Amino acid sequence: MQPVAETLPDMGNRRATSYDVARMANVSQSSVSRAFTSGASISEDVRQRVLEVAAQLGYQPNAIARSLITRRSDLIGLMIGQATNLIYPEVLFELSRRISASGSRVLLFALESEAEIGAAMEQLWRYQVDGVISAARLSAEQVGEFATRRVPLVLYNRVLPDCAVTAVSVDHADGERRLVDRLVKAGHRRFGLISGPADNAVSVERMESALARLRQHGLDQVAAARGAYTYESGGEAFGQLVEMLAGPPDAVICANDAMAIGAVDAARHHYKLSVPQQVSIVGFDGAGTARWLSYDLTTIRQPVRRMAEAAVQMLMERIDTPDMEPETRLYAGELIQGGSARLG
Amino acid sequence: MQPVAETLPDMGNRRATSYDVARMANVSQSSVSRAFTSGASISEDVRQRVLEVAAQLGYQPNAIARSLITRRSDLIGLMIGQATNLIYPEVLFELSRRISASGSRVLLFALESEAEIGAAMEQLWRYQVDGVISAARLSAEQVGEFATRRVPLVLYNRVLPDCAVTAVSVDHADGERRLVDRLVKAGHRRFGLISGPADNAVSVERMESALARLRQHGLDQVAAARGAYTYESGGEAFGQLVEMLAGPPDAVICANDAMAIGAVDAARHHYKLSVPQQVSIVGFDGAGTARWLSYDLTTIRQPVRRMAEAAVQMLMERIDTPDMEPETRLYAGELIQGGSARLG
DNA sequence: TTGTAAGCGTTATCAT
DNA sequence: ATGATAACGCTTACAA
Numbered sequence: 001m002q003p004v005a006e007t008l009p010d011m012g013n014r015r016a017t018s019y020d021v022a023r024m025a026n027v028s029q030s031s032v033s034r035a036f037t038s039g040a041s042i043s044e045d046v047r048q049r050v051l052e053v054a055a056q057l058g059y060q061p062n063a064i065a066r067s068l069i070t071r072r073s074d075l076i077g078l079m080i081g082q083a084t085n086l087i088y089p090e091v092l093f094e095l096s097r098r099i100s101a102s103g104s105r106v107l108l109f110a111l112e113s114e115a116e117i118g119a120a121m122e123q124l125w126r127y128q129v130d131g132v133i134s135a136a137r138l139s140a141e142q143v144g145e146f147a148t149r150r151v152p153l154v155l156y157n158r159v160l161p162d163c164a165v166t167a168v169s170v171d172h173a174d175g176e177r178r179l180v181d182r183l184v185k186a187g188h189r190r191f192g193l194i195s196g197p198a199d200n201a202v203s204v205e206r207m208e209s210a211l212a213r214l215r216q217h218g219l220d221q222v223a224a225a226r227g228a229y230t231y232e233s234g235g236e237a238f239g240q241l242v243e244m245l246a247g248p249p250d251a252v253i254c255a256n257d258a259m260a261i262g263a264v265d266a267a268r269h270h271y272k273l274s275v276p277q278q279v280s281i282v283g284f285d286g287a288g289t290a291r292w293l294s295y296d297l298t299t300i301r302q303p304v305r306r307m308a309e310a311a312v313q314m315l316m317e318r319i320d321t322p323d324m325e326p327e328t329r330l331y332a333g334e335l336i337q338g339g340s341a342r343l344g
Numbered sequence: 345m346q347p348v349a350e351t352l353p354d355m356g357n358r359r360a361t362s363y364d365v366a367r368m369a370n371v372s373q374s375s376v377s378r379a380f381t382s383g384a385s386i387s388e389d390v391r392q393r394v395l396e397v398a399a400q401l402g403y404q405p406n407a408i409a410r411s412l413i414t415r416r417s418d419l420i421g422l423m424i425g426q427a428t429n430l431i432y433p434e435v436l437f438e439l440s441r442r443i444s445a446s447g448s449r450v451l452l453f454a455l456e457s458e459a460e461i462g463a464a465m466e467q468l469w470r471y472q473v474d475g476v477i478s479a480a481r482l483s484a485e486q487v488g489e490f491a492t493r494r495v496p497l498v499l500y501n502r503v504l505p506d507c508a509v510t511a512v513s514v515d516h517a518d519g520e521r522r523l524v525d526r527l528v529k530a531g532h533r534r535f536g537l538i539s540g541p542a543d544n545a546v547s548v549e550r551m552e553s554a555l556a557r558l559r560q561h562g563l564d565q566v567a568a569a570r571g572a573y574t575y576e577s578g579g580e581a582f583g584q585l586v587e588m589l590a591g592p593p594d595a596v597i598c599a600n601d602a603m604a605i606g607a608v609d610a611a612r613h614h615y616k617l618s619v620p621q622q623v624s625i626v627g628f629d630g631a632g633t634a635r636w637l638s639y640d641l642t643t644i645r646q647p648v649r650r651m652a653e654a655a656v657q658m659l660m661e662r663i664d665t666p667d668m669e670p671e672t673r674l675y676a677g678e679l680i681q682g683g684s685a686r687l688g
Numbered sequence: 689t690t691g692t693a694a695g696c697g698t699t700a701t702c703a704t
Numbered sequence: 705a706t707g708a709t710a711a712c713g714c715t716t717a718c719a720a
Binding site for chain 1: 713
Binding site: 371372373374375378385386387390409411412413414415 | 705706707708709711712713714
């Protein structure tokens, strides 16, 4: 081993490469590579010297070049839509944290509309992501493209009917059943439903589950209005329900928290109804804001941390073992007995 | 030009490369590259044929390999902390959208604590990001490292004193002055302040600006409590103010909306005070949730869209023109006269 | 343990 | 307009 060269290599403003480090440390370029690869066979002596020079030069291995040869980018694509849904920021942060913790980086696609999904997928392919977690509305065809390209995919809260796909989801049906049972038990009879967008599978499943359960209780005269998952639309939908029923409903079941909160405000401020004495309102998701005292929403809390942890773990497994079977994990939500509804 | 080859190349389960496409289209690999480069000199004939074969093979150019040679990753690092701050999800989505719109991808780092910034920066270097937008708390030293490495950086709502750096920020001082002036004009005299974390520059600037303005109005007996930017801490801090003043303050100025909302709830529900009749409470940021009817917060609305647009535009300029001068753009916030405070 | 050399999949340069 | 060929910065046999 030669002594360390005294002169700084001329890099003409370019970033330092492993060759620059090698030259200055008087070792071969491969030794530099090995110094940054845990478990590589390299003497402690050389490793130290390389690391020292690297620090001096501010050298960090180029992950782009690395993934070209290893065929692994350590990039996980994260697709998320519906910025309006209160729980999404929480989901996004939780997933992002878990992905970082498992040694990968997050390539984020925050989608405004479904129309953008195609373009996002194209970029996913181009950037050679190792896998993708999606909380956006993929069509069965789009899910199929992941399979064709053999890019592992985990859906978050999107269970596609008739489509074998790996997913984590809160048990929407179970949650709605529990809400309905408790509302009925408390004596509510005139029900109103506020659903989300018609093409949103989650909303559809939640609302159909609620409706089915109400029918089982012999209640089949249920008013239904459609919202857009937003606070404002929840208030408007509440107004529609009041018109349809020619008076306030006993209880309103909303497809998410944002609309439920909108409904609570509309009931209180526009219709001067007291919640929950005159009307019970329940939501779904258990977003942090739903716990604020002024709303204290009765809702089903999605176990976001556990779900995010599972999603990332399932994805990583499939990256390491490409031919695993699709698997769906359903998580029971926690019923949060807030002050926005009377439960029996 | 030869006819299209009939046999599919054997790719042994690997992704299609430009060579595979070239072989099948009976053209050179360079022609494939050109077909995907807008403005390259290639005949429409060949371009069509290449694109056709590419579609058949599901070929997309490998962005990783591309950036290795072009020395441009089209990757923008996005660092964001403080998931608790209500406005951050909005900022994140807005920045993400703008970055996508300008043809780059987002490498996301959602940080829980400042301790993670170092590790995130290391990954930024490794992935050769073209530039970074940060809404996390960087030290002057960390900002310096961006300069050393010549990686363009734009700070969002973080103006570092004595540190030339490109940034967009809402005019915190101006916003607080306007709030104070209007509160004083309405006759409030006993003031309480709820600040954020001591080491948070934004909070410090907002609170010091408010304090200075109060002094100019001859009010220098101001109670101050510290929160942690969260809803819960806002409520607790409100309690501390009541104790310190041996009674409720006339007006409470909070460093952000989440704490203001916490204070409103504490005032109403724990102290049975009517807001704004007995106590006025103002926040800062103008997050969507602050507009909800039950709070209807009086606050300064940060022009998120315009700020995000400016941040991305300034970053892109600096990526294209590396030696531009640092520049800070200050945006006046919009005073939202909600129902949580009496203004004069 | 260390060094040499061959890729990885592009774009860029230079002939033709 | 098209086709060879040389980078880009790394990892990984293989040789020493």
